[in-house]
Amino acid sequence: MKETVKTELQGRTLTVTIIGEIDHHSARKLREEIDSALFYHRPKTLRLLLSQVSFMDSSGLGLILGRLTRMKELGGDMVLVSPTKEIDKILTLAAIDKTIPTERSVRKEDTE
Amino acid sequence: MKRNEINRMKLEFDATSQNEAFARMAVSVFAASLDPTLEEISDLRVVVSEAVTNAVVHAYKNRGGKIGITAILYSDRSMKLKIHDKGCGIADPERCLEPLYTTDPTGERGGMGFPIMQAMSHAFRLKTAVGVGTTVYIEFRFQGA
Numbered sequence: 001m002k003e004t005v006k007t008e009l010q011g012r013t014l015t016v017t018i019i020g021e022i023d024h025h026s027a028r029k030l031r032e033e034i035d036s037a038l039f040y041h042r043p044k045t046l047r048l049l050l051s052q053v054s055f056m057d058s059s060g061l062g063l064i065l066g067r068l069t070r071m072k073e074l075g076g077d078m079v080l081v082s083p084t085k086e087i088d089k090i091l092t093l094a095a096i097d098k099t100i101p102t103e104r105s106v107r108k109e110d111t112e
Numbered sequence: 113m114k115r116n117e118i119n120r121m122k123l124e125f126d127a128t129s130q131n132e133a134f135a136r137m138a139v140s141v142f143a144a145s146l147d148p149t150l151e152e153i154s155d156l157r158v159v160v161s162e163a164v165t166n167a168v169v170h171a172y173k174n175r176g177g178k179i180g181i182t183a184i185l186y187s188d189r190s191m192k193l194k195i196h197d198k199g200c201g202i203a204d205p206e207r208c209l210e211p212l213y214t215t216d217p218t219g220e221r222g223g224m225g226f227p228i229m230q231a232m233s234h235a236f237r238l239k240t241a242v243g244v245g246t247t248v249y250i251e252f253r254f255q256g257a
Binding site for chain 2: 021023024025055056057058059061085086089090093094
């Protein structure tokens with residue numbers, strides 16, 4: 001597995017792109033990478049881009065909720081961006097989209 | 113309608129986190145002859161991943177053990193899955209079915225494993241005994257053309 005995280009800072013908004021599969025096995029490494037970026041940049045907003053996630057189970061929900069907790073500790077907020085159809089189904093089942101603002105429209109600059 | 117068994121497989125593998133991906137891939141490839149849709153395959157992968165992760169994390173507490181999967185395909189495009197472990201068992205199975213219930217203290221697990229398995233399959237049954245192990249029985253009925 002080659003799960004990776006790409007980060008991009010614009011002002012005080014950090015966009016984190018997760019590429020690959022999110023399961024219990026990969027979640028630990030993804031969590032460490034995202035958290036180290038959060039503590040380094042201390043953003044006001046975390047945008048988690050999910051359009052390049054090829055698989056996600058409930059470990060991904062844990063990963064997302066854990067990062068929401070970090071962002072609250074930093075006094076910031078969090079947005080989920082462009083979940084795939086499969087991921088959206090899980091977010092909806094768990095009512096995560098009621099807790100965390102979710103942008104479903106695919107923004108052109110995010111996919112390029 | 114009477115249904116005939118058309119194919120069956122049995123897997124046994126170590127309860128490691130690496131094998132979560134192996135298990136969901138193996139089962140979804142086995143199911144491919146029933147011609148499920150992409151969405152049905154996606155649901156199947158999630159359900160297998162949840163059950164296997166539960167065995168790795170909760171039943172064996174990340175200390176290893178064996179996980180078994182039996183999968184049977186039927187002529188009416190249904191599939192039965194049995195995923196079992198010989199781990200610690202679940203003391204309070206009713207509570208596990210409640211959304212957001214988790215025994216994990218780190219805040220990094222969502223407590224949605226069982227509710228997702230129920231929502232994404234057509235039938236779901238849990239058999240567990242403390243000190244003996246846990247078996248989940250899951251059924252899928254593929255509809256897609």
